Amino acid sequence: xxxxxxxxxxxxxxxxxxxxxxxxxxxxxxxxxxxxxxxxxxxxxxxxxxxxxxxxxxxxxxxxxxxxxxxxxxxxxxxxxxxxxxxxxxxxxxxxxxxxxxxxxxxxxxxx
Amino acid sequence: xxxxxxxxxxxxxxxxxxxxxxxxxxxxxxxxxxxxxxxxxxxxxxxxxxxxxxxxxxxxxxxxxxxxxxxxxxxxxxxxxxxxxxxxxxxxxxxxxxxxxxxxxxxxxxxxxxxxxxxxxxxxxxxxxxxxxxxxxxxxxxxxxxxxxxxxxxxxxxxxxxxxxxxxxxxxxxxxxxxxxxxxxxxxxxxxxxxxxxxxxxxxxxxxxxxxxxxxxxxxxxxxxxxxxxxxxxxxxxxxxxxxxxxxxxxxxxxxxxxxxxxxxxxxxxxxxxxxxxxxxxxxxxxxxxxxxxxxxxxxxxxxxxxxxxxxxxxxxxxxxxxxxxxxxxxxxxxxxxxxxxxxxxxxxxxxxxxxxxxxxxxxxxxxxxxxxxxxxxxxxxxxxxxxxxxxxxxxxxxxxxxxxxxxxxxxxxxxxxxxxxxxxxxxxxxxxxxxxxxxxxxxxxxxxxxxxxxxxxxxxxxxxxxxxxxxxxxxxxxxxxxxxxxxxxxxxxxxxxxxxxxxxxxxxxxxxxxxxxxxxxxxxxxxxxxxxxxxxx
Numbered sequence: 328x329x330x331x332x333x334x335x336x337x338x339x340x341x342x343x344x345x346x347x348x349x350x351x352x353x354x355x356x357x358x359x360x361x362x363x364x365x366x367x368x369x370x371x372x373x374x375x376x377x378x379x380x381x382x383x384x385x386x387x388x389x390x391x392x393x394x395x396x397x398x399x400x401x402x403x404x405x406x407x408x409x410x411x412x413x414x415x416x417x418x419x420x421x422x423x424x425x426x427x428x429x430x431x432x433x434x435x436x437x438x439x
Numbered sequence: 440x441x442x443x444x445x446x447x448x449x450x451x452x453x454x455x456x457x458x459x460x461x462x463x464x465x466x467x468x469x470x471x472x473x474x475x476x477x478x479x480x481x482x483x484x485x486x487x488x489x490x491x492x493x494x495x496x497x498x499x500x501x502x503x504x505x506x507x508x509x510x511x512x513x514x515x516x517x518x519x520x521x522x523x524x525x526x527x528x529x530x531x532x533x534x535x536x537x538x539x540x541x542x543x544x545x546x547x548x549x550x551x552x553x554x555x556x557x558x559x560x561x562x563x564x565x566x567x568x569x570x571x572x573x574x575x576x577x578x579x580x581x582x583x584x585x586x587x588x589x590x591x592x593x594x595x596x597x598x599x600x601x602x603x604x605x606x607x608x609x610x611x612x613x614x615x616x617x618x619x620x621x622x623x624x625x626x627x628x629x630x631x632x633x634x635x636x637x638x639x640x641x642x643x644x645x646x647x648x649x650x651x652x653x654x655x656x657x658x659x660x661x662x663x664x665x666x667x668x669x670x671x672x673x674x675x676x677x678x679x680x681x682x683x684x685x686x687x688x689x690x691x692x693x694x695x696x697x698x699x700x701x702x703x704x705x706x707x708x709x710x711x712x713x714x715x716x717x718x719x720x721x722x723x724x725x726x727x728x729x730x731x732x733x734x735x736x737x738x739x740x741x742x743x744x745x746x747x748x749x750x751x752x753x754x755x756x757x758x759x760x761x762x763x764x765x766x767x768x769x770x771x772x773x774x775x776x777x778x779x780x781x782x783x784x785x786x787x788x789x790x791x792x793x794x795x796x797x798x799x800x801x802x803x804x805x806x807x808x809x810x811x812x813x814x815x816x817x818x819x820x821x822x823x824x825x826x827x828x829x830x831x832x833x834x835x836x837x838x839x840x841x842x843x844x845x846x847x848x849x850x851x852x853x854x855x856x857x858x859x860x861x862x863x864x865x866x867x868x869x870x871x872x873x874x875x876x877x878x879x880x881x882x883x884x885x886x887x888x889x890x891x892x893x894x895x896x897x898x899x900x901x902x903x904x905x906x907x908x909x910x911x912x913x914x915x916x917x918x919x920x921x922x923x924x925x926x927x928x929x930x931x932x933x934x935x936x937x938x939x940x941x942x943x944x945x946x947x948x949x950x951x952x953x954x955x956x957x958x959x960x961x962x963x964x965x966x967x968x969x970x971x972x973x974x975x976x977x
Contacts, residue, residue, distance in 0.1 A: 387636065392679060436625065436633065437622055437676055437677060437680075438676075
């Protein structure tokens with residue numbers, strides 16, 4: 328049985344890792360639905376990260392290096408939040424796997 | 440042996456416990472990219488056995504070592520309790536000899552006279568599609584090819600070679616994992632495991648150059664795609680994603696000794712997942728390295744902090760891709776040599792916040808003689824180092840639980856169970872010596888061990904060896920920069936303490952804080968912008 332994600336009245340197909348099978352289906356409602364499944368309530372701070380991930384992905388076709396993400400968070404949300412601990416507070420399962428999934432990016436693979 | 444580690448060896452048998460751990464099957468778009476030609480989907484049952492047997496026959500004839508390992512095992516069981524996956528799961532099939540028997544039973548039944556005549560009496564069993572799909576596919580992907588068992592085997596049977604052969608037979612019938620084939624596909628497309636495209640790779644390196652500049656005041660270059668260079672450096676691509684402190688540490692070493700080095704986006708990966716998949720793919724991945732090295736005229740190729748990269752290079756590159764017109768070494772050997780030659784200015788006290796122990800990556804310790812260099816480097820850059828139990832280090836090191844192509848989410852439970860012996864040995868030195876830094880010079884370790892430590896609630900940071908080198912290494916010009924920064928900070932602090940003047944009304948105050956309060960109240964200038972009004976009294 329293929330896994331699916333319920334978004335409004337639609338059922339979107341997921342791959343075996345739980346990521347969107349067709350990344351073009353992503354929209355804000357999809358992010359909300361993923362987040363709900365992961366037990367996260369999306370705040371403005373979450374959205375700053377999601378938006379940055381998507382913008383970076385559009386430019387480079389890969390998720391940003393974690394250090395770049397953390398630096399960006401510091402710039403956007405204040406230097407006291409520009410650290411990995413804060414990012415993990417927002418996305419407890421990590422920026423690479425959890426934040427990317429919610430943001431509709433492909434799953435990073437390799438030694439990560 | 441330490442008491443806690445001793446307890447790990449008292450395993451309660453749980454037959455079949457490993458049957459629940461199954462890796463996702465590959466997809467046609469990955470399978471078709473493999474150098475080891477394979478069907479893109481599992482073959483129909485009626486073809487499976489014939490194809491598998493043909494491949495097994497071919498492999499045993501091509502690889503004399505495999506034939507020897509198939510014949511020589513006396514099933515003494517010395518390997519059983521040396522396997523971390525057995526210690527973690529208790530499944531008797533999940534042992535080195537148990538997994539090898541899957542292959543041997545079939546070998547005896549189809550290729551030996553005694554097996555053909557006496558069948559199960561001599562431990563022979565004919566191959567069926569079910570055996571391939573249910574037993575081989577599950578259990579050959581529950582071996583991390585760490586070869587700890589081989590250290591304890593009286594015949595020195597190399598279990599990794601058996602697992603590799605088992606997986607190659609599985610490939611021939613279209614049974615391979617998504618994780619490994621996807622990673623290898625990325626290498627063929629982008630030159631690295633993570634699939635970092637050229638533009639992003641270059642941007643990452645520029646970003647790290649800026650980071651080093653910000654921290655040290657020194658212009659350290661991280662060159663990419665230089666047309667000619669003495670040294671070609673191969674990082675694990677995770678060092679350009681998560682483990683950036685390792686990459687920065689390495690770049691600083693090259694800078695400090697004035698090396699002429701470069702990385703290449705065509706071969707931007709030390710790792711070689713071919714080792715977990717097939718000889719053909721080991722060779723094809725190594726070939727990319729050889730091609731680039733030749734093209735840029737490199738005299739030396741250096742492999743970064745990656746465990747199995749070292750086995751793929753040390754044991755296969757010359758034989759498969761040689762003769763090689765360059766020398767190759769590991770970054771641990773290189774940095775150790777630079778330290779010995781006195782070329783690095785090191786301040787150990789900069790690592791006084793850490794008490795370090797070292798996890799030996801399996802393939803460095805058991806496949807490449809790299810056990811002393813890491814320790815030598817750590818002791819040269821840190822004041823506090825302590826080794827774990829002798830049964831858990833050097834050639835007896837325990838796998839992190841995620842090696843061998845098993846670093847994938849769907850078998851997370853198995854990964855945590857396999858990490859138990861390593862976690863226990865770390866726990867002992869945390870208790871006895873307050874260790875807080877687990878140095879692990881391998882990207883798989885750096886991804887797997889933090890999860891294992893969290894799982895077993897062991898409060899240590901996991902990081903590379905070059906992360907520590909980078910902290911202790913003082914570059915030319917760095918101390919002047921640091922002195923300037925310190926003086927600036929001191930002046931600012933002193934100014935904030937001392938008498939101040941409001942530039943807007945010339946009022947004087949005993950401290951900067953009082954002046955800022957005044958400016959906010961009287962001139963409506965917020966405290967954040969206080970410097971628009973207040974300045975230290977001259």
